[in-house]
Amino acid sequence: MSHYSKLHKILDSGQFAVTAEIGPPKHASAHGIRHHAHMLKNHVDATNITDCQTAIVRMSSIASGVHILDCGIEPIVQMTCRDRNRIAMQSDLLGAYSLGMRNVLCLSGDHQKFGNHPTSKNVYDVDSMQLIYLLRRMRDEKKFFSGEEIKEHEPRFFIGAVANPFADPFEYRVDRLEKKVEAGAEFIQTQCIFDMERFERFMEMVRARGIDQRVYILAGITPLKGWRAAKYLQTGVSGMLVPDSLVNRLKNAQDQKREGIEVAIEQIKYIRENVKGVHGVHIMAIAWEEVVPEIVERTGLFPRPKADLE
Amino acid sequence: MIIAQQKPIKDIAAMVSDCRKVALIGCAGCVTVCLSGGEKETEILASAMRMMRRLEGKPLETVTFTATRQCDPEYVDALEGLVKDVDAVISLACGVGVQYLAERFDKWVVPALNTNFIGGSRVHGVWEEKCGLCGDCILHKTGGICPIIRCSKSILNGPCGGSQYGKCEISKDVDCAWQLIYDRMKKLGRLDKLMEIQPAKDWSTSRDGGPRRAVREDVMIG
Ligand code: SF4
Numbered sequence A: 001m002s003h004y005s006k007l008h009k010i011l012d013s014g015q016f017a018v019t020a021e022i023g024p025p026k027h028a029s030a031h032g033i034r035h036h037a038h039m040l041k042n043h044v045d046a047t048n049i050t051d052c053q054t055a056i057v058r059m060s061s062i063a064s065g066v067h068i069l070d071c072g073i074e075p076i077v078q079m080t081c082r083d084r085n086r087i088a089m090q091s092d093l094l095g096a097y098s099l100g101m102r103n104v105l106c107l108s109g110d111h112q113k114f115g116n117h118p119t120s121k122n123v124y125d126v127d128s129m130q131l132i133y134l135l136r137r138m139r140d141e142k143k144f145f146s147g148e149e150i151k152e153h154e155p156r157f158f159i160g161a162v163a164n165p166f167a168d169p170f171e172y173r174v175d176r177l178e179k180k181v182e183a184g185a186e187f188i189q190t191q192c193i194f195d196m197e198r199f200e201r202f203m204e205m206v207r208a209r210g211i212d213q214r215v216y217i218l219a220g221i222t223p224l225k226g227w228r229a230a231k232y233l234q235t236g237v238s239g240m241l242v243p244d245s246l247v248n249r250l251k252n253a254q255d256q257k258r259e260g261i262e263v264a265i266e267q268i269k270y271i272r273e274n275v276k277g278v279h280g281v282h283i284m285a286i287a288w289e290e291v292v293p294e295i296v297e298r299t300g301l302f303p304r305p306k307a308d309l310e
Numbered sequence B: 001m002i003i004a005q006q007k008p009i010k011d012i013a014a015m016v017s018d019c020r021k022v023a024l025i026g027c028a029g030c031v032t033v034c035l036s037g038g039e040k041e042t043e044i045l046a047s048a049m050r051m052m053r054r055l056e057g058k059p060l061e062t063v064t065f066t067a068t069r070q071c072d073p074e075y076v077d078a079l080e081g082l083v084k085d086v087d088a089v090i091s092l093a094c095g096v097g098v099q100y101l102a103e104r105f106d107k108w109v110v111p112a113l114n115t116n117f118i119g120g121s122r123v124h125g126v127w128e129e130k131c132g133l134c135g136d137c138i139l140h141k142t143g144g145i146c147p148i149i150r151c152s153k154s155i156l157n158g159p160c161g162g163s164q165y166g167k168c169e170i171s172k173d174v175d176c177a178w179q180l181i182y183d184r185m186k187k188l189g190r191l192d193k194l195m196e197i198q199p200a201k202d203w204s205t206s207r208d209g210g211p212r213r214a215v216r217e218d219v220m221i222g
């Protein structure tokens, strides 16, 4: 079987995958992201490049992806439905593929209300479910979103999506994941897991319906720098669940940052040993990329497999 | 109905600061029901403006009238005599009424209201948006709850990952439309309907297709 990307190949080989995240800068220099890419290069299989996350203007995910690729990491280009209509999306997808991008992660995108341009218009011409479906159709049926034929060189992306087991209505979250798989999602990255009990309940339902046999699921892990960060996620971000016990554990720690790293390591070990149906981890060390290598090494996930595409 | 709210009076006054005589035209349609541009509001605005200008030492003369509907040429025509010698016309109708007046009279016509949305009232004094005028209604697929306008992202296959405790990610005061849709479909025993992937919408029937026009030949006269 041929593979769409290196990440696809690693997941297909049954190895536990490791992805991380690099946030593009709020300026026009690639210095920082290149630095982070060099730092993560040997420790991850691919990195997400966020697409103006939280609706804050940043360097484009595709342009950043070119830098990351140049530094030797396979990018996962995030594409939100907030900022582009279907014409701009396809144009960017064609361009991204031509520049060597092989993974796309489809998401709705955070509403612009909390970003740095709250007076802007949003687009939402298509939603994330439709984007997944249309992207798959582009690849497998060689069709533009409109249905018009793509005569040659259709983009052949490995298609990703997100799932949030911590949002509501909880019972529907597994349905929606299944719907995304039906639409064409091949790998899933979850929202940051802090409430392990809820994640386990979610995975139980996923397994009961055999969804883990149809899609690769990467568990989202975020090391927290301290109790304030935990508290902020608990109260300030919709769709996050952070147990008080975690906030308190960080609060009572001598060295909160160390403790944050320890928690992340424990979570990954726990998931690998106890939660069936998980095929990898997605480490979102928000503005803290430098801790990823240690986390990967101490969870026994280093060295990463070599997977060159044929 | 159309929901509109009055602009701050100082903004309205600024639009006619160089006028000595103005006509304030209310509308007996939607804006009367939503208490922003009916007869009562028209009289109150006129007297408030006169008072304001008197205090400024630049008295303003006003004439007032409330049309049956400003969105109908028949009722607009009847205003001819009233607006003949005024320097400006202040319309207390929605944006449609303002445009009908501007189209009909060679006068400086200004809006007194901000036209907000189409919706209805929840309780006295609270109005809610219900329809985004997409031109191709899909309420039969979403349990009678409009995701186009009531979901902050117009998601057709919701809810997004920001939905929590029944509220939308944009505010704890905004219900998540998709939570409402889910609850209602569940109650009706139709959750299976939500498993169908709703295709990308054809927005050409919406404002994206350009200004719209509806024609009913069967009721046209002549
Ligand atoms: S689906 Fe379209 S027509 Fe129907 S309520 Fe929503 S916006 Fe209005």
Ligand code: SF4
Binding pocket: B150, B151, B152, B153, B154, B155, B158, B159, B160, B161, B162, B163, B164, B167, B168, B169, B170, B175, B176, B177, B178, B179
């Ligand atoms: S939280 Fe609900 S209403 Fe708000 S954008 Fe998401 S799906 Fe739409």
